[in-house]
Amino acid sequence: MPGTFDNIHPNLTKESALRILVSPEEDLEFSSDYYMAVSHLLNFPGAKTEDALLEIAKNESRSQAIRLARRKSLEVLARLGSTRALPVVVQCLNHDDPYLVENAVWALLQLGCQDSNAHQRLIELLEENKANQRVIIQCLAGLDVQGAVEAIQKCLKSPDVSIRTSAGSALCRLTNDRSYVFDLEQSLFS
Numbered sequence: 792m793p794g795t796f797d798n799i800h801p802n803l804t805k806e807s808a809l810r811i812l813v814s815p816e817e818d819l820e821f822s823s824d825y826y827m828a829v830s831h832l833l834n835f836p837g838a839k840t841e842d843a844l845l846e847i848a849k850n851e852s853r854s855q856a857i858r859l860a861r862r863k864s865l866e867v868l869a870r871l872g873s874t875r876a877l878p879v880v881v882q883c884l885n886h887d888d889p890y891l892v893e894n895a896v897w898a899l900l901q902l903g904c905q906d907s908n909a910h911q912r913l914i915e916l917l918e919e920n921k922a923n924q925r926v927i928i929q930c931l932a933g934l935d936v937q938g939a940v941e942a943i944q945k946c947l948k949s950p951d952v953s954i955r956t957s958a959g960s961a962l963c964r965l966t967n968d969r970s971y972v973f974d975l976e977q978s979l980f981s
Contacts, residue, residue, distance in 0.1 A: 803827075803828075803831050805832070805834075805835040805839075805840070807828075808827075808828040808829075808831045808832050808835070808843075809828075809832075809839065809840075809843050811824050811825065811827075811828035812825065812828050812829070812843050812846070812847060812860075813843075816854060816856055816857070819856075822855070822856040823856070823859075824856075825847070825856050825857060825859070825860035826856070826859045826860045826863055828860075829844065829847055829860045829863045829864050829867055830863055830867065832844060832867060833867050833870055833871065836871050840871070841868065841871065841873045841875065841876065844864045844867055844868050844871075844873070844876070845864075845868070845873075845875075845876060845879055847860050847861055847864040848861055848864040848865055848868065848876065848879045848880070848883070849879055849882075858888060858891070861891060862888075862890050862891050862894045863894075865880055865883060865891070865894040865895055865897075865898045866894055866897070866898065868880070868898065869897065869898035869901035869902050870901065872901075872902070873902070874902055876898070876902070877899075877902060877904055877906065877909075880895050880898045880899055880902070880904075881895070881899070881904070881906060881908070881909045881912070883895035884896070884899075884909070884912045884913070884916065885912070889921065889922055889923070892916065892922045892923075893922060893923045893926050896913065896916075896922065896923070896926050896927050896930045897926060897930070899913070899930055899934070900929070900930040900933045900934060903934070904934060905934070910931070910934065910936045910938065910939070911938075913927055913930060913931055913936070913939070914931070914936070914938065914939050914942045917931070917939070917942045917943070917946070918942050918945070924946060924949070924951075924954045924957075925951075925953050925954050925957045928943055928946060928954070928957040928958055928961045929957055929961065931943065931961065931965075932960070932961035932964045932965055935964075935965065936965075937965060939961075939965070940962065940965055940966060943958050943961050943962055943965070944958070944962065946958035947959065947962075947971075959971035959972075
């Protein structure tokens with residue numbers, strides 16, 4: 792899925808981006824170079840690109856530069872349709888970085904994950920309320936996880952309108968029960 796801003800560094804080659812990703816942070820000109828290289832690799836699909844992105848996606852460094860690049864790597868792997876990234880993405884659901892978890896959830900939806908263990912973890916995350924519930928609800932509905940209906944129904948009582956409307960929309964989709972539409976309509980006008 793090409794985007795307007797996919798190639799904002801037209802002079803950066805694939806080889807240069809790959810070289811940045813294996814460079815020590817202290818050798819980089821800017822701490823944002825890792826993020827830039829990961830983002831730019833979207834323009835170069837293929838095994839070498841996926842290998843480099845997977846290495847970043849598995850990197851447990853606490854460095855802010857690596858943490859940001861790691862989050863972005865999940866997005867890029869998903870946009871590239873890298874189904875071999877699924878085990879790494881699923882593992883990221885267990886991380887303490889809520890933004891990494893959110894990117895992992897989004898990536899699972901983009902990759903059409905049909906792993907029942909991953910689905911169960913998504914339901915657990917929804918119930919734990921430690922990650923972005925709206926994104927998790929959208930993912931569960933998008934993946935047609937029927938086993939999530941009960942957990943999503945609980946979200947109809949959320950004080951957050953975006954979570955309630957996501958839950959209602961998801962339940963319409965998962966159960967074909969259109970009674971939730973009225974509540975969605977009311978929220979749209981609030």
